[in-house]
Amino acid sequence: MNAAEIPILSIMLAVPLVGALLCLFARAEIARVIALVATLFDLLLGIWLWTSYDPSGAQWQFVEIAQLFGPIGWKLGVDGISVMLIMLSVFLMPICIGASWRTITERVGLYMAAFLLMETLMIGVFAAQDLLLFYIMFEAGLIPMYLIIGIWGGANRIYASYKFFLYTLLGSVFMLLAMLWMIQQAGTADIPTLLNHDFPKEAQTILWLAFFASFAVKMPMWPVHTWLPDAHVQAPTAGSVILAGVLLKMGGYGFLRFSLPMFPEASAQFIWLIFGLSMVAVVYTSLVALVQNDMKKLIAYSSVAHMAIVTVGLFTFNQQGIEGSIIVMLSHGLVSGALFLCVGVIYDRLHTREISRYGGLSINMPKYALLFMLFTMASVGLPGTSGFVGEFLSLAGAYKVSTWATLIATTGIILGAGYMLYLYRRIAFGDQVNADAAAMPDLESRELWLLAPIAAAVLWMGIYPESFLAPIRRDVATIVHRVERAAPAGDTALKEHDKTTAKYRVKAQHGGHEEKPAEGAQH
């Protein structure tokens, strides 16, 4: 049976929402079960959605339209990019619930309700086909996340929750004004229609900046990233997982869905800004990560660095770069989520995030050390893991546009290897200096069940990325085609009569022009 026969997206939105309402009134034990069942059921629906999605079918599939709210259209629909991000959300969600199974003991019903509400809103963001609906879903996520950080967070949780809320709100309100203007100018809030609407060039600049304000904060890009380390460090483990795993991807998704195809000229005009900020971010946040003593903070800063590679890849205007950044987003969603879980595992045992309080864990926690090693390598971008595929593709795409930006962005991989391996060495290797850390038991089966699926997905994406590239290829090509007219020339094109390269040149080919890669040829 094909999922298109039923309103599957609405059902996927409704399942966690109903679960959330039930959790509010349920006892702790029952709330946990409700949340797990709801998220697992949504995962099954998500798998069904993925398998029913036809990569060669219509661009927008599973479309649902209802006029319930006047000007706010209840329009849902997905393309390949949305399907992959929805998959990421529904995949991480049961893991988050599992990660909170034991650690959350206070106000469990409210906690589970907040997470389930979060799931509804995340799916809603990726499936919304109406600008206002998108905005509502995008912003509404602030409320449950504010509660998650503020109620169940660490010592400095209140500051972090305020900062998270107000920072992202300030970024987004300008986007709302821009959306209102766009709706009036184009006469519709329908995203697929707006994707092919040509806004005047002068207006594009302002609109692009308004959207940039929102997505750059969400992404987060340097220098508006400062909310992220605070929020990550203070949030409970599952909160960090969902924040790093999915919420940050909303920024990238926004650039991809709105900024690029709706304002191609302005995007081209601001490449320098994106590349500049990304280059700073890669180097700066990597160096900052290198000196952290707090595990969560280190991973938070590494997220900023990875997201900078995403932004570089997105604004390359070519197939490889954009495909690569989507894979980086998916991969980072899995890997950073897994790393936060790994931190959570040892935090639950020792209740400190201080790196120096651990050491030599590979002796007493071999299973843990093995999985942690895998995710460390995936974060570094070792071939065979998901991290490599995405980073390679996006940097290869970036090379066609700017050699310098690529050069500097690539240092992120080297620095990434630096801080991640350093972290791993301090935690898993070396002497067992702390007796209490040395006495910690290895992974229990619950924790193994949380980490193993992510490990499998990371390897799958690293070894056979085609499964993840196939659904997005056509949609990326659509975006590339749309922005082609504004694509930057690139600085790696060969000169017509360059003597040093003449001898390598194939005779029949007209050199000097960057060859548009045939679809899928690079894989």
Place this chain on the structure above:
Amino acid sequence: MSMNHDLALIAPELTLSFASLALLLLAAWRSDWGRLISLLAVGVLVIAGWSAADLWIAAGDGDSALTVAFGGLLTADGFAQFAKLLVYFAAAISLLIAPTFLEKAGAMRAEYPVLVLLAAVGMGIMVSATDLLTLYVGLELNSLAAYVLASFARTDGRSAEAGLKYFVLGALASGILLYGMSLIYGFTGSTDFHAIGNAMSGEIGIGLLLGLIFVLSGLAFKISAAPFHMWTPDVYEGAPTPVTAFFASAPKVAATALLIRITIEAFGNQIAAWQQIIIVVSLMSIIIGAVGAIGQQNLKRLLAYSSINNVGFMLIGLATGTEQGIAGMLVYLAIYVLMTLGGFICLMQLKGSDGTMKENMSDIAGLSKTRPALAAAFAVFMFSLAGIPPLFGFWGKLVVFNAAVAAGLFPLAVIGIAASVIGAFYYLKVVKTMYFDDGDDDMIVEADDKALGWIGGALALAVSPLGYLSIPFLSAVTLQAARSLF
């Protein structure tokens, strides 16, 4: 037009006036029947609302000859009826929530519902006035009732102080308003809105401009817009909470509607003259309302600043001077009434374990553990007032900003929306105190009046995302109401 026609057009006011006189007589004999008289008054408001709705349907899409009463002193157009319905709704809720609270404060007397009804008559006249004189009569009828209501808990020093402050400052504002009116009358030769509107076309002199400024200042006082907002926190804090809920909703609707009508109908030809005033007042209200609330420890004062802040957002709609902007304002007003009544109803349920009513920020620490439903409802109202989607307050903000963008008022929209983030800070603070902080477990006990819980819950549902279902209806009626002004 015949007298009968004129009287038919003011049926809601007639109903309310006669009923309030009858109830006053009843109150004179049976001063301990406050609760019954309150319920009767609610019934009267329902009947008046019914006849207002009836008139609205009869008025249809605005054949002005049918809606003008008493030779142009009053009108019964769609705009007036919409405002009246909102006012009656707010007044009815204020009556329903009051008795138990006032009884506990030792201030429940049968005059309370009568005064609310009389204020409602005044507000009905305010929103339908098309002449400076009827405007003033309505305004004063409402204000006099309001002064008494503010000091209704007469044994309470704060309440008496609030009434006195309100009276002195209100009288000052009325004086300013009257002075402006006299200037306008002097320079245009008429008190009729349409005649003033015609006389004000083209270039206007400094005298007329001063008149316009004075009138706007006086009305800005009545809607508690900055920089004429100083009385609001004091009066809101001192007055008994049900009365504060009433002040924050019904008179605000009426005064805002009055402001809309006078600016559009009488000063409509001089948009350039008042637009900049409204823009400045709007931005000042938003910013002062937001910044002033940050340091507040008393929740009633905080909600007072919140109402100043919200008036600022509403005025964005007026600043556009377009039909869309006015319709947006009306949507905002309707949602605002729900949110602000809900906020005050939550406050009224903060009964301490020692039996006294609590109204400080520190009293609600940890409320989400002891009274989860109350805390959730309060949080819903706070997020909604802050305009965070998916709550219904977001829609109100969206429509006024949409109108501002459509009218090309970009600086106003950008500054206003950025300042809304400052406002979000103190709403978040309330949620933070309830959800993140720890408090005494038995600080707040179950309120005496179960009706509060039901009404508050219903209002919370209305501003929850379920409210979005009413958007098609709300858009249609507000647009129709706004159209009758143009």
